[in-house]
Amino acid sequence: MSLFSIFDIGKNALLTSQAALDVTAHNIANVNTPGYSRQEIVLETQPPVKTSIGYIGRGVLARQVKRYYDGFLQRQIFKQRQLLGRSNVLSDIYRQLESIFNEQVESGFSSAYSEYLNAWHEVSANPDSKAQRAVLLSKAEALVGKAKQIESSMTSLLSDINTDVSNTVEEINSLAREIATLNEKIAQVEAGSYLKANDLRDKRDNLMNQLSELVGYSYYEDSSGKVTIMVGRKNLVEGVDYNELSLSHNQDGSVNILFGSENINDLLDKGKLEALLTAS
Structure with missing residues (x-):
């Protein structure tokens, strides 16, 4: 040598x-x-x-x-975050409903309704009593006031939910666009080589992690390193291309999630978006 x-x-x-x-x-x-x-x-x-x-x-x-990198473990993380995204939204909405109906305190709707029924009972027992009739009128007005307050709060909550649906759809579309862009970059780096675009793959997994909380999906990776992401059996991301979700509003205040012109509400499973639609 x-x-x-x-x-x-x-x-x-x-x-x-x-x-x-x-x-x-x-x-x-x-x-x-x-x-x-x-x-x-x-x-x-x-x-x-x-x-x-x-x-x-x-x-x-x-x-x-x-x-x-453990592909199996990462897939399980995505699935659990989809469930977490759904449960977090429903838990928050249930807390707001509990606050609206205020059932844990004496000023709640059940308490007002119970007082209204008791007042009727007293009037039926003493129909000639002006005092009891006045109490009944007062309890009836209180019950109506409580019902109107609940209606107003529920209308406001539904409006907030619909706004959140719109914002969530925008987030999903933004993430889909970024993932498709990373698909292209990863495929370019790894084309014809044994080298891996490690940092780009981490970025893509991080975006898919964020997407998991918003909407349930399944995915697979092809031989070029590009992932296809399916939401409601529709290809949200397919290689370097992506498809945007959109909204349509119904007369009853509810919303539809559209893939192209197709309503996919019934196809959605898990994630924040499905929970919001369930609540609305």
Whole structure:
């Protein structure tokens, strides 16, 4: 082996060690980055050179940067976040309904209705009593006032829900657009190569994580690294393309989620959007 070959092996070893340190520094710098997957450099021996005395090694080679990623676990996380998104919305709406009806205190609707019935009972027992009739009138007015207050609060809550539906659809469309863009970038980086676009894949997983809370979906990845995301059996994201959801409003105040011109309300499953539609 020549002196030049020895120096070359040493140089490659130093460059490989530097690459390993760079990957370690990248891991440390992103320790608090949401959705970041730890990376590790994969080393292998350089192809040996044939000599008269046999094959002589040529040192070390940095083959690729490996991303520590569990596809099965990530899929389960997406599914659980879809359930979490739905339950969080319904829990919040139930709390608001409880506050509107105010059943935990004496001024709630049930209490007002009970007092109204009691007043009727007293009037039926003493029909000639002006005082009892006055009490009945007062309780009736209080009950009507409570009913109007509940109606106003419910109307306001429904309006808030519909606004939230509109905002959620906009978020879904925005995430779909970003995921399609990352699909294109990932496919370009990985085309014809064993290299992986690790950081871009982390970004895409992070976006899909956000999407999970908004709407239930299924997905698969093709051989080029692009994902297809299906919402209600419709392709929200298909490779580098995406389809936007839209809204239509009904006369009763409810809304429809449209894929093109098709109403997909009944096809939605889990996530914030489905919960909002259930509540409305």
